[in-house]
Amino acid sequence: MNEKIIKKFEEIVGVEFVSTRADVLLTYSQTASLAVEPVIPAAVVRPANTLEVSQILKLANQYKIPVTPRSGGSSLQGEAIPKPGGLVVDLLRLGGIKLYENLRSVTVGAGVTYGELDKFLKKHDLFLPVYPESALVCTVAGNIAVNGAGPGSSLFGCIGEMVLGLEVVLPDGSIIQTGSEANPNAPGPFIRYAFGPDITGLFIGSLGSFGIITKASMKTFKRMKFFDYNMYGFDTAAQAEQFLVEVKQNDINSLFASLYSGEVLDLFMDMLSEELGFPSFEYSNRTVSMTIGRVREDMMKSDAKLACEICEKLGGKVLGVSEMPQQEWEGRFWNFVRASYAHGWHWKILYHHQTPTNSHKSVDIIMEVMDKYRFLGHTAGFHSGHSSMNLYPHLYFDPQDKEEEKKVVEAHKEIAKKLFRSGAVPFKLAEFWKDAIEDMDGYMAFLRFLKNSIDPNNIMNLGVLGGI
């Protein structure tokens, strides 16, 4: 990128918000995606508002500069790794929170983190009930671009389910508003499905390939204050999976329900239980750790009682251990960071969705491949919506051991293929899924058509969305 172009970016955002300094570029070369090779960009720009983002993309289009949008940098699957010679657009300066109390919605700028929003909403006795476990640094808009999930998703689904509308700057610099706010006379965000097809949905999970989300309008809910934390042990995977189905069928407000296989939980707890203050207890073959949340105490107690009854009816055992689910819920802003980064491991992940009754297939595939390639790792999952489980392996490797890293990369590819064949679907259509997806030529061709139509110069996050 030559000086003339840098100068033009400086004219848009101001000299202090453009950088080509080596130390700054190094910072932007990597995200939390530890298993993805860092790439040093040519420059970083930090716009203050939507108009500046628009001008930046117009310029990038003119000079065909690859653009990588970035906010909190907490994405795990390489979504915000720059391109060589490319431009990183850091969106953290796009702040602002506007509450529409009567519409039960809130609009946030692309730079607003979950932590900042939660602090704001708490004052109004409200919350946005889906939290990625990196929520202190993760921005809401960035999370929408990857359609994230986490604590709260067991009841409310992925973050996409919470979106009422988006303001998006398209690759050519034009600005569009989706949802009810597309009508300039609307009192605010109150319905997403307005004005024809779900254009909002086009950008949810788009991994920044179709444009830059500059504002997001979200549903808000009355903040829950009554919680029940418990663990439920089962001898078989089928019992545990049926338990999760019946929790849903009986409208038990399970905010976060995690499913662990016994041996993995045992290993995991050995690594972290002391640090997290968990008691030692006998793990079952399958253990569900569940937080029930309600706005009224009587409802919470009723749900908790019913959950115990269902567990016992299925032959399970109510473990009466509250520390783990309580920590999962109360630590929802930083749990993942503590669990995954605390001990300096590098790892590859492969988030995907399975049905609750197919969860064991993911566990079996992951354990089988980890055993075949002989490295350390673990797997677990959580209920992520109406009838889905978000499952993942953590495939650990020592970054200084290239042979081990190579094995993990190979195993990762094999797991992706086997998961797809088992009926799983990607949580995020990250680049590595492209080799695993089979017999979906028509769909992938349509996705390519969309990409080429919206971004004919291919400047936005090229290759990130399923390799497109």
Added chain:
Amino acid sequence: MNQDLLELMRERIAIGLERDKTKEAIEGWERTAQLTLKEGPEYHFIVKDNNITVHEGPIANPDMRILSDEDTIRKLFLEEMSAISAIVKRKLKVKGATSDLVKIKHIF
């Protein structure tokens, strides 16, 4: 003076083999593991016929490779440190399958 490491490992393995959890973990299990100490010495373990034996020197094509130092191995066998704790503190490196690790944590 410290007890000879090989002697210590044999003594502690014999004690461990009396435990139900260890017996359960190795029942019908056949594995070899090579322990390489940072100080240089190498040892290998053979789990076979519901027994664990330890020998000096390397073994060809071990199922698991364990890298550590003498102090850590002593602590592991004296149960002053858990295998997982040693792994996360990077004092012990195990190259092998997760399912094997889950088993060996019941052996140490």
